[in-house]
Amino acid sequence: MPRVAGADPTALARPGGGGAGAQDGLRVMTFNLRFASEEGPHPWSARRPVVRRLLRREAPHLLGTQEGLYGQLRDIADDLGSRYAWVGLGREGGSRGEHTAVFYDTGRLDPLEYDHFWLSDTPSLIGSTTWGNTVVRMATWVRFADRRTGTRFLALNTHLDHSRQYARERSAGLIVSRLHVPDTALPRIVTGDFNVPAHRNPVHDAMLDGGFLTDTWDTAAERGPQYATFHGYRPLVPDGDRIDWILASPSVRTARADINTFAVRGQFPSDHLPVQAVMHL
Secondary structure, eight states, X not given: OOBOOSOOGGGGOOGGGSOTTTTTSEEEEEEEOXXXXXXXXXXXXXXXXXXXXXXXXXXXXXXXXXXXXXXHHHHHHHHHOTTEEEEOOBTTSTTOSOBOOEEEETTTEEEEEEEEEEXXXXXXXXXXXXXXXXXXXXXXXXXXXXXXXXXXXXXXXXEOOSSOHHHHHHHHHHHHHHHTSSOTTSOEEEEEEOSSOTTSSHHHHHHHGGGTSEEHHHHOSEEOOOBOSBOTTSOOOBTOOOOEEEEEOTTOEEEEEEEOOOOBTTBOSSSBOOEEEEEEO
């Protein structure tokens, strides 16, 4: 698992947008980074400083990312500083292709084991696709120990297909089946871009699996305003579709949930808004 180097971000931290439990809770974020490119009106060179300010400001303990390319993830690692490390693998293997990388605060979380699997009928086969999707999809998971509380938990991060509903439904089934082993008493946290709106697609129900997981946006004691989490650099849509979710075991208490609208002089860090939750496991 690569270690990272740079300045300590804690001086700029504004944990989880504040709210109840923000000071001692576990700060979790899911963030589709939008893959790095210098083409178009929102190049990575313009977005990187905004991502840096956002992440240093929020200082998540656990950060599930989607779409990150290897060089882009190295940039983020450098910008986050030596307190952070990350786990990830390119979806085509090695450093090739987009990652579902998981960043974590090493002062708070200790990784005990990790692995990756592909969203297909052959989940151990790197780069495999079998459900009609033309884009390779995968998941990365890490079992952590919380250094502050001693609690152990499983974190899984994923990115479902953007166009094939069948692939999304099969992917949800595979992910949930993996989450059921080995120890169902272990708290689960799932971060991801699911590419469908919460409560308006069978994938959401499939991921909740009859109560095995909950949507932290729904269960949070406090929450900020809702926006469509994909904005495509267009005006934000209040009360829009949440396609980026943080899910958790029912035993996990969510003190606050937020959809982060941070931008610098009109420049958003990505075409998605980060989603955050402050949790107590």
